[in-house]
Amino acid sequence: MQPALSPLATKLATFMPLTRRENAYLDDLLATPIAVERGAELVRQGDKGHFAYVLHSGWGCSFKILLDGARQVITFPVPGDCIGMRSVVLRTSDHAFSSLTDAVVSRIDANRMSDVFNTFPRLGAAILWSVSRDEAITVDHLAGIGRRTALERTAHFFLELTERLRLVGLFADDAFECPLTQHDLADALGLSAIHVNRVLRQLREMELMTFKNNRVVLLDQKKMRVLAGYEDIL
Amino acid sequence: MQPALSPLATKLATFMPLTRRENAYLDDLLATPIAVERGAELVRQGDKGHFAYVLHSGWGCSFKILLDGARQVITFPVPGDCIGMRSVVLRTSDHAFSSLTDAVVSRIDANRMSDVFNTFPRLGAAILWSVSRDEAITVDHLAGIGRRTALERTAHFFLELTERLRLVGLFADDAFECPLTQHDLADALGLSAIHVNRVLRQLREMELMTFKNNRVVLLDQKKMRVLAGYEDIL
DNA sequence: CGACGCTTTGACACAACTCAACAACCGTGG
DNA sequence: CCACGGTTGTTGAGTTGTGTCAAAGCGTCG
Numbered sequence: 001m002q003p004a005l006s007p008l009a010t011k012l013a014t015f016m017p018l019t020r021r022e023n024a025y026l027d028d029l030l031a032t033p034i035a036v037e038r039g040a041e042l043v044r045q046g047d048k049g050h051f052a053y054v055l056h057s058g059w060g061c062s063f064k065i066l067l068d069g070a071r072q073v074i075t076f077p078v079p080g081d082c083i084g085m086r087s088v089v090l091r092t093s094d095h096a097f098s099s100l101t102d103a104v105v106s107r108i109d110a111n112r113m114s115d116v117f118n119t120f121p122r123l124g125a126a127i128l129w130s131v132s133r134d135e136a137i138t139v140d141h142l143a144g145i146g147r148r149t150a151l152e153r154t155a156h157f158f159l160e161l162t163e164r165l166r167l168v169g170l171f172a173d174d175a176f177e178c179p180l181t182q183h184d185l186a187d188a189l190g191l192s193a194i195h196v197n198r199v200l201r202q203l204r205e206m207e208l209m210t211f212k213n214n215r216v217v218l219l220d221q222k223k224m225r226v227l228a229g230y231e232d233i234l
Numbered sequence: 235m236q237p238a239l240s241p242l243a244t245k246l247a248t249f250m251p252l253t254r255r256e257n258a259y260l261d262d263l264l265a266t267p268i269a270v271e272r273g274a275e276l277v278r279q280g281d282k283g284h285f286a287y288v289l290h291s292g293w294g295c296s297f298k299i300l301l302d303g304a305r306q307v308i309t310f311p312v313p314g315d316c317i318g319m320r321s322v323v324l325r326t327s328d329h330a331f332s333s334l335t336d337a338v339v340s341r342i343d344a345n346r347m348s349d350v351f352n353t354f355p356r357l358g359a360a361i362l363w364s365v366s367r368d369e370a371i372t373v374d375h376l377a378g379i380g381r382r383t384a385l386e387r388t389a390h391f392f393l394e395l396t397e398r399l400r401l402v403g404l405f406a407d408d409a410f411e412c413p414l415t416q417h418d419l420a421d422a423l424g425l426s427a428i429h430v431n432r433v434l435r436q437l438r439e440m441e442l443m444t445f446k447n448n449r450v451v452l453l454d455q456k457k458m459r460v461l462a463g464y465e466d467i468l
Numbered sequence: 469c470g471a472c473g474c475t476t477t478g479a480c481a482c483a484a485c486t487c488a489a490c491a492a493c494c495g496t497g498g
Numbered sequence: 499c500c501a502c503g504g505t506t507g508t509t510g511a512g513t514t515g516t517g518t519c520a521a522a523g524c525g526t527c528g
Binding site: 415416417427428431432435 | 477
C-alpha cells in the first residue's frame with residue numbers, strides 16, 4: 001500500500017502526475033514537520049530570514065499591516081499551500097504570516113529550493129504552477145475588493161475557498177470546518193466586522209449558505225455562483 | 235561608448251550589477267521589437283498563447299473583466315516592466331493586457347524563458363526578483379483598496395508610480411508624463427471616475443499634487459507620503 | 469463647423485461605517 | 499459549582515463616503 005500523499009502532493013498531482021521518485025523527493029523535502037500553536041506569528045513583516053513554508057495541517061493567515069494599523073488579509077493558507085515564496089526571492093518579507101489554528105508546517109530554505117529546480121525540474125515546474133495559481137487568486141481577490149459589492153464579494157470568497165479546499169480533499173458534502181472569525185473575514189474582504197455579520201445574515205436568509213460554530217454549509221452553490229459572478233479558477 | 239541600456243536592464247542593475255555578457259544576452263533576448271498602436275489588445279483574458287512580453291516604451295494596462303462587465307486594473311506597466319509571466323506558467327491568461335499609448339514590446343516564448351534560467355541563472359534570478367517585486371506591489375495595491383480611503387489610496391498610487399518610473403529614469407524634477415484618463419484611474423483604484431475627479435481636486439487644493447494635460451506634478455512628496463501612509467517598496 | 473472623448477460640478481441616493489448596547493460562548497480560577 | 503472576564507457574534511440608529519444621474523465645459527480631430 002502507498003503511503004498517504006501530503007496535501008501538497010495531492011494538489012500538485014492535479015496539475016501533473018508526479019513520478020514515484022518525484023513524490024519521494026517531495027516527501028523528503030517536507031520531512032521535518034514543525035508544530036506551531038494557534039496564533040503563532042511565523043513570519044513578521046520586514047523579516048530578512050530566507051525561509052518559505054509549506055502548510056501541512058491547520059489554517060493560516062497572510063496579511064499586511066498598514067502604517068495606520070489597519071490589517072489587510074491577503075489569503076488564508078490551507079493545507080497544501082506554500083507560504084512566503086516571494087519573500088525568499090525578495091530577501092525581505094512584505095507581509096506577515098500567523099497560524100489561526102494549531103498547525104504543522106515544513107520550512108524550506110532558499111538553497112533547498114534551488115535544488116528542487118535543478119534536480120527535479122518537473123517538480124519545480126509543478127510548484128511554480130501552484131504559486132502562480134495562488135497569485136491568480138490574489139489578483140481575483142483584488143478585482144473582488146475593487147469592483148464587487150460586499151454581498152457578491154463575500155459569496156465569491158467562500159466559493160473560492162471551497163475550490164481550494166476541494167483540491168486537497170477537505171471539502172465534501174457541501175460543508176467544511178472553517179476557523180475564521182467574522183473579524184478575520186472583514187480584514188480579508190475589506191469590510192468592517194459588523195458589516196460582515198449583516199452580509200452573512202443576508203446569505204443565510206437568501207438560503208445560499210450558513211456559517212455557524214466554525215462550520216460553513218453551502219446550501220445552493222449554483223445560485224451562489226450566479227450571485228457572486230464566479231468563474232472557475234483556470 | 236556603451237550602447238544605451240534598455241529600461242529593463244536599467245531596472246535589473248539596481249538589483250544586481252549585470253556582467254557585459256549578461257547584458258549582451260539580455261539585449262539579444264529583447265532583440266526583435268514589436269511596435270503596437272495605442273489601444274491594441276495584446277493579450278486577451280483566457281488566451282492560451284504562451285507568451286510573455288517586456289515593455290520597452292509606452293504605457294500599458296493589465297486588467298481583468300468581471301462577468302458583469304466591470305473592469306479592475308491590476309497595474310499599468312511602464313517601460314522595463316514584464317507582462318504576463320504568470321500566464322506563461324499557467325498556460326492561460328487570467329487577465330488581459332492592452333496598450334494605452336503607442337508602444338514597443340518584445341515577445342518572449344516559454345522555451346526562451348527556460349533558456350535564460352539554464353544559461354544565465356544570475357540573469358534569471360534578476361528577472362525573478364523583478365516580477366516578485368511587481369507581485370509585492372500588487373499585494374500593496376490590494377491592501378490599499380481594502381483598507382485605505384479614496385484620498386489615501388489615490389495619493390499612494392501616484393507615489394508608487396513615481397517610484398517605479400524613477401527606477402527606469404522616467405521621473406525627474408518632481409513631474410512626469412502620464413497618459414492615464416480619470417476613467418483608467420478609477421478602474422485601478424476601485425472608484426468611480428467621478429469620484430476620482432473629486433479626489434484629484436482635493437489633492438490639488440491641498441497643494442500636494444496636480445494632474446493636468448497628462449502631466450503629473452508632485453508639489454509636496456513629504457506631506458503626500460504622510461497622508462498616504464506610504465512605505466518604500468523594499 | 470460638429471462630433472466625440474474627457475473633465476468638471478451639483479444634487480441626490482445608497483452602501484457601508486461607527487457607535488453603542490447586549491447576548492452567547494468560552495476557559496479560568498475561586 | 500458558579501462567578502468572571504474576554505472573545506465573538508448580533509442588532510439598531512445615525513452618519514458619512516462614495517456612487518449615480520444629469521448637465522455643461524473643453525479640447526481635439528475629422
